[in-house]
Amino acid sequence: MAKKIINEPSRTLMEYRLLPGLSTMQTAPENISLRTPLVYSAKQEKKYYLNIPLVSAAMQSVSGAKMGIELAKLGGAAFIYSSQTIESQADMIRKIKNHKAGFVKPKAVKLNMTIAEMYRIRKETGHSTFPVVNDENIFLGLISKWDYDISLHGKFKVKDRMISKENIEVGVNISDLKEANNILLESHKSVLPILDETGKLLYLVFRKDINDHLNNPLEVHDEKKRLLAVASINTHDYQERVHELIKAEVDVIAIDSSDGFTVYQKETIEWIKDNFPEIPIIAGNIITQEGFRYLVEAGAAAVKVGMGGGSICITQEQKGTGRGLATTIFDIVKSRDEYFKETGKYIPVAADGGVTSTKDITIALALGADYVMMGRYFARMEESPTEKIVVNNRVMKPYWGEGSNRAREWINKRYNQSKFVEGVEGLVEYAGHIRDNLDETLAKIKSSMSTCGASNLEEFHKTAELELVSALSIREGKAHDIYLSAESNEAGEDVKIEN
């Protein structure tokens, strides 16, 4: 006899609808905040919050450096995938951390370094402008990619090609970006070295970073104003991988597994906590309250929940394991709230897999999720790592599961013991830039919260009222009994909707 048989079916997000609450001035969409904690942090550090409750999945076809940079600029985070070599993943993290809004501390070079040596650092770090300093870190000049041609000047010294400090406008002890921006404007330059009163180099400020920053008020930063970077890991090569990711200055580590309720995750969490106690760990995926307790007691600072719902996922079919995401969230959120009452530790919950529309995101948040992880949604964007292709006159991007044959070459770790696939490979329709898509997605989330009378996610969790709807009612909620004009119909033809 099985230990437990639940005879209530588990529910998916699409089966729920929200009931309205009292809308007020405070809950007008323009007054709604979508700020949410990424991980539990004893110090409530600013850097561990997202400004929008959306993260992109740790998948080869979704989350590379470009996604990491753009999503952090827009208030969310990309979980950089681990199904690649340690070096290339660390490189992606470095790219995100080096893409800085505001004050940058780039690697400095010395007068007698050859241009060829400096060029190697340029390739490693992605920086194209270097400050030149002496052994005491006194600022001597700048050298940028415009000052040399590697084929002509490889053997030259930095001092032969740099612009020396006499010809450079500098700022002294400036910590305000606006002030730095004013000096840059007046000097017609694109980079401003900031020195202390003794002439030692503190930072560089780039004009393009300032502009970028002013355009992105929701940007997520670390305390040095660099973009926040999250990397996923597996439970196999984690010791070596985490070392390298920390060297690349990753902020948060997430363990990526379809089933997180394992002793391997516990060991991984414990090892990281012993070796790098400062680094928060997101664990998962789990779908039961037991799984939640197990990972949180091991030291997880947030959990990802969901199994079997992903758009490319065939785990339920292949293994018979999984659970509807609405029931999963509901169950785990109950445990999270109990755990908070017991310990005062609030462990954020990420809803992951199978979120197909904005209303699903909103329902997940209403049920108590702190943020939502999506693969398909972000795979369609310009910033995902895949190339666009044209199929039947439609622009598409490839999208494949981490458990598909295509990814398994790399995944060796995640699914290699199994003799079957858990994911498929397909195409998704290209959707343009994240920025443009998010505008509409966030507007819809805010509009629903406004209707429900919640001005932030904490209030939404406490006050949302949801109702399970019948299949007929879901049908009624769509356009029906009219001829849809070509404009409203995705296929571009007039179509009669049957009732």
Ligand code: IMP
């Ligand atoms: P989507 O947003 O519905 O496309 O789901 C993305 C999520 O599916 C990821 O965040 C993973 O949790 C999960 N996932 C990724 N690859 C696979 C796979 O190959 N099999 C099963 N689940 C997967």
